[in-house]
Structures are given as C-alpha cells and as structure tokens.
Amino acid sequence: MERAFYGEQDILVKDCSFDGPADGESAFKEGRQIRIEQCFFNLRYPFWHDHGLVISNSEMTQLCRASLWYSDHVEITGSRLHGIKALRECSDVSMKGCDVISPEFGWSVHTMQMEDCDVQSEYFMMRSSDLHFRDVRLNGKYSFQYITDSVFENCRFDTKDAFWHAKNVVIKNSTVKGEYLAWYSENVTFENCRIIGTQPLCYCKDLKLVNCEMIDCDLAFERSGVDAVITTPVISIKNPLSGHIRVPAVGEVIRDIDGADGIVTVG
16 A cells, blocks of 8 residues: 555564555654565555664665655665665665665765665665765766765776766775776765776866876866875876876876876876
C-alpha cells in the first residue's frame, strides 16, 4: 500500500520486503526513529522526510527510485543503493560499507561521512557541503561539482571533470584519475596525491599541491594561481597566472598570454 508506514515513530522493521504489483510508494514518509534491518526495497520513494533513520544490511534495487530525500540523522551500513537519485537534500548522514550504483547521487547533502564504500555515479554529490570521505572508491563522471568545506582521505576516484567550482576542499593520500580536474575551483589542496589525466587544475584560485605525483598530465595549471610541489615529471605546464610550481622535470612550459607570471622551478 502507498504510505504504508506514514508518520510512524520508534519502530523496527526487520526481514521485510517492499515489492509486488501494487504501487506502494513512499512507504516510510514523515517518520521518526525508524530502524530498518535486512530489508528489500523494490518500490519508489521509500524514505522521505524522515528524522532519525538507521538502515543496515538492506537492498534498494534499480526500481527503488529517489529512495532517501529530505531526511536527517541518517545512518546506512552494509547496504546496496542501486536506484537513481538515491540521496538528496539530506543532512547529518553516515554511510559505511555500502555499494552504490546511482546516477545523480547525493545532491545538496550537508554534513555527511562516507567510509569504505564503492560508488558508481554521475554528477556525484553535486552542491553538497561538509563532506568527510575515507576509503571511498568511485567510478563516475562530473563528480563533486560545487561542493564546499570538505575533506577526502585515502580515496580512489576515476571520474571526469571532478571538483569543478569546488571551494575549501582538501584531498589527502588519494588517487584522482580523469580529465579536466578541478577547473574553476577555489582554495583546494591536494596532499600526497596521485593525479592522472589531461589538462588538470585550470582556472583555479588559491590552489595547493603538496608532494603530489602527476601522471600523463599536459597543459596543466592554465590561468591558475597555484603553489605546487610535484614529485614527478609533467608533460606540459601552460600559462600559470601566479604562484610557484616546483617540478623535477617538465616537457614544455607554454607562455603565450600576458600576465602568466607564475614561477616554474625545474630540478
């Protein structure tokens, strides 16, 4: 039935299946202190406007569209979230040991921790803030656009156009692979990271790289203000506007505009 547990409080739901031919959408809407254990969800919009939600060892299938919206104080562990738009407009979220396959996951989420999760997503975590991710493995496109005030540690990201317009972000001890990394970002720091791919880190303000590797990187730092210590050779650096880039070797430093005054020290 639609809204089967509407407005319920302080309940435990265990070993249950939300499925079948009836359109039983919005099963847990406007609830409080809901605990879900070992459940199966195959219908739309199960958790909207919930406050105090714990989900463990459960599955949300590809048909479980927009599963968590407008909710707060959410904890999800050991679960599969495989429906589109699985998390949006939520706050105070914790995820651990989860498998996520969800285009447009995590838009406008505020204060979220994610640990030891595998993710496949497009436009992952767009316009979110106060994120703290550890040991997250992501395969995606257009990830972390417009995010703010976030920290990422020991992660592996294979994602095109990541961190565009990001602001006040730190990435530590991580591998970031993809094209056009972090364009138009502000106050972003990469520390002990491996950066892989073409044309990274352009049009940035207050960009910092601390002891980072750069692999297959060409036309880097175009029109950026940057302070960088790089530990590997770079194919080419183009028109850094300001700051100081230290690199052991570089194939080419391109300066073909006025005002590209960033210093490049080789050796």
